[in-house]
Amino acid sequence: MEHIVVGLNHKTAPVSLREKLAVDPAKLDQTLKALVNLDCVDEGLIVSTCNRMEVYAVARNGYHCVQGIENFVADLNHLGLDALKPHLYEYRELDAIRHVFRVASSLDSLVVGEAQISGQVKEAYRKALEARTTGLFLNRWMHRAFFVAKKIRTDTKVSQKKVSVGSAAVELAKKIFGDLSSKKVALIGAGEVAELVLGYLESEGVYDVSILNRNIEKARGLADLGLGEAYSLDSLEEVLHSADVVIASVSTAQPILGREKTAGLMAVRKHRPIFFIDLGVPRNLDSAIQTLSNVYLYNIDDLQEVVDSNMTERLSEAGKAEILVEKEASQFYESVVRQVPTIAALGKKFDTIRRRELERTLGKLSHLGEDEKKAVERCTEAIVDKILHDPVLILKSEGPLRHDSGVHELLKKLFRLDDE
Amino acid sequence: MPATISYSNGFLVVLGSYILATVFYCLRSIFGKKILSAIALRITVAALIIHAIFLGSHLLEQGYPFLVSPFDTFQLVSFCVVFTFVLLCFLYRFFATGLILLPAGLVFNILSLTTLVRYRAPGHFLENPWAFIHLVFVFIGLAVFMVSFVVGIIYLIQEYRIKHKKTGGLFERFPPLEILDHIHYRSLYIGFVFFTIGIITGGGWSKSMVGVYVTGDLKQLLSFGAWIFFALFLNLRVSRGWVGRRGILLSCIGFAAVFFLFTWVQRL
Incomplete structure (x- = not known):
């Protein structure tokens, strides 16, 4: 049994590649089922956000399975594995467990300590639960990851300062415009990220917000929160005549704004500066628009720049969080990956012996009635349970034996557990 | 003395x-x-x-x-x-x-x-009170233009960095573009006012020395040229879309050109 992570993120792959691998939410269920249909994969989960695409799997044969999952990821968008391979990372066992803990705790994020990723991983887990592609091991793994994430949020200051991709974007806007409170902001798309950005803008005193969405009802929903007016996406140009900051995070296959259209807009605006923040993957805005004068365009990768300048003070806190993750990961690895199989194998061995002996004995005692037979069976069960009670309790409880891999090895040898 | x-x-x-x-x-x-x-x-x-x-x-x-x-x-x-x-x-x-x-x-x-730098203005020129007023306004104007120029250069560097996604370093602590833009134009307007007064008082000086407001020498023509350039620039910059980087680049080039031309004329 092996814990495996295969994937890519903002550090290893550019947005142009990540957008190709983003899993369509409508097809996630089907994709998850295809994942666990791979020969070696028992349990699986897919995290697909704008910054990462990762597969978490529990597998029977670690090495071959990594290759199987890599091929699976490459096939998702008919990309050749050769082209994809340099951007992929793979983690197994302790490394995989540690990686998932770090991701859920937002230590592996673009903005360390940002709050979105924890929710996104939870959502991915919920989707996997719905698709019934999780099991005992993945459940334990993910629950532990959420526990560790919560612990890090409360025990360290890594998430105390509200920083995320959204707030990094707002900070950039401040670098161009200074005081944002008098600026007009257009928010295209009413997704989760868009709502977060809105929150950051509110804290900067922004009150003039135009909220655009394909679905005007969604836009109205946000507008009803007290910020700005709702527009349909058709009024995009009209809104952009006066907006200063444009935050785009809508899911679209084609860019919603190209260079020529923007050049026309700039003429109407008398070339007043405009700041586009493209949070969407695939990208919402044609990257050619940044060649226009007084047009500033940052996509999700570019935000890394801003993030870096804010990062220094968070790093010491992140250091504490890393120590916590390391401790939790190795504990979990020891307890689940080593202890659970030992206990399970021990239980299975004793039960096999019990069943075999019970069968032989009951065969000789044919005069017994059904009730008596059941009483004998219960008696054997009770004997096995009582024998195993103390050792299992000691192995499970916090103490020196729990993390002593020698004990697990000894048990395996003493009871020939590997032969089963 | x-x-x-x-x-x-x-x-x-x-x-x-x-x-x-x-x-x-x-x-x-x-x-x-x-x-x-x-x-x-x-x-x-x-x-x-x-x-x-x-x-x-x-x-x-x-x-x-x-x-x-x-x-x-x-x-x-x-x-x-x-x-x-x-x-x-x-x-x-x-x-x-x-x-x-x-x-x-x-x-x-x-x-x-x-x-x-050594020069010695002929004493009899400067004994005229117009000369003092003229020179004071011209030099204050020059200083304010200089500030505008420097702020403009900072804007251009800062703008380049934001556009090309470079952060950190010394420029991290510089003000936002909009404020730099604001200071640049405000000082340009103030400098222009001093410069205008300097030209008028220069005319007065000329009148009292040689009897005409405009003598038509190279320095005067250059001053008029520079004045017209900045007057047109300040009036047309919004309607012509010379805002942001383009406008500041133009005004900085204008200032540098005028500065070097004056230095050149001074040496003739």
């Missing part, structure tokens, strides 16, 4: 204080401690007050004609640059410019104390 330059110790104290303040601004940029820029600003303000006192007493001591030597003019320009910087600091909390404006003031201050 205008011919002998009084290398009074007072001006050296002023120069030393400006250098000290510049050092503190450098330290502020390196270590990022706000207290350092607060100290630097206090030193600058104290030095500026001393500068004003010495400049005033020098003027009184020398009497007419003033501004006949490089010492007088460079001291005045240096004072105006530092004064504008202090004004900006209080208006916009604009400490980071200290790193560039203060050294600019320093350059003029040091130039005034050396013999690198």
Whole structure:
């Protein structure tokens, strides 16, 4: 049994590649089922956000399975594995467990300590639960990851300062415009990220917000929160005549704004500066628009720049969080990956012996009635349970034996557990 | 006695204080401690007050004609640059410019104390009161234009960095583009007003010396040309879309061209 992570993120792959691998939410269920249909994969989960695409799997044969999952990821968008391979990372066992803990705790994020990723991983887990592609091991793994994430949020200051991709974007806007409170902001798309950005803008005193969405009802929903007016996406140009900051995070296959259209807009605006923040993957805005004068365009990768300048003070806190993750990961690895199989194998061995002996004995005692037979069976069960009670309790409880891999090895040898 | 330059110790104290303040601004940029820029600003303000006192007493001591030597003019320009910087600091909390404006003031201050630039205006020209008024406005205008130019250059660098996604470093602490843009144009307008008054008083000087307002010499033509350039620029910049980078680039090129042309004409 092996814990495996295969994937890519903002550090290893550019947005142009990540957008190709983003899993369509409508097809996630089907994709998850295809994942666990791979020969070696028992349990699986897919995290697909704008910054990462990762597969978490529990597998029977670690090495071959990594290759199987890599091929699976490459096939998702008919990309050749050769082209994809340099951007992929793979983690197994302790490394995989540690990686998932770090991701859920937002230590592996673009903005360390940002709050979105924890929710996104939870959502991915919920989707996997719905698709019934999780099991005992993945459940334990993910629950532990959420526990560790919560612990890090409360025990360290890594998430105390509200920083995320959204707030990094707002900070950039401040670098161009200074005081944002008098600026007009257009928010295209009413997704989760868009709502977060809105929150950051509110804290900067922004009150003039135009909220655009394909679905005007969604836009109205946000507008009803007290910020700005709702527009349909058709009024995009009209809104952009006066907006200063444009935050785009809508899911679209084609860019919603190209260079020529923007050049026309700039003429109407008398070339007043405009700041586009493209949070969407695939990208919402044609990257050619940044060649226009007084047009500033940052996509999700570019935000890394801003993030870096804010990062220094968070790093010491992140250091504490890393120590916590390391401790939790190795504990979990020891307890689940080593202890659970030992206990399970021990239980299975004793039960096999019990069943075999019970069968032989009951065969000789044919005069017994059904009730008596059941009483004998219960008696054997009770004997096995009582024998195993103390050792299992000691192995499970916090103490020196729990993390002593020698004990697990000894048990395996003493009871020939590997032969089963 | 205008011919002998009084290398009074007072001006050296002023120069030393400006250098000290510049050092503190450098330290502020390196270590990022706000207290350092607060100290630097206090030193600058104290030095500026001393500068004003010495400049005033020098003027009184020398009497007419003033501004006949490089010492007088460079001291005045240096004072105006530092004064504008202090004004900006209080208006916009604009400490980071200290790193560039203060050294600019320093350059003029040091130039005034050396013999690198030598000229001697003919005394009889400057005995006319028009000359003094004309030169004071022209040099104040020059100092304010200089501030506008420096802020414009900072804008261009900052704009380039934002556009090309470069962060961190010294420019991290510089103000937002919109404020730089605002300071650039505000100082350009103020400089233009001084420059205009300088041209009018120059006409008055010409009238009282040679009897006509416009003599048509190269310097006058150049001044008119520069005035028309900035007048057109300031009026047309919004309607022509010369805002942001394009506008500032144009005004900076204009300023640099005018500055070099004047220096060239001066040498003829």
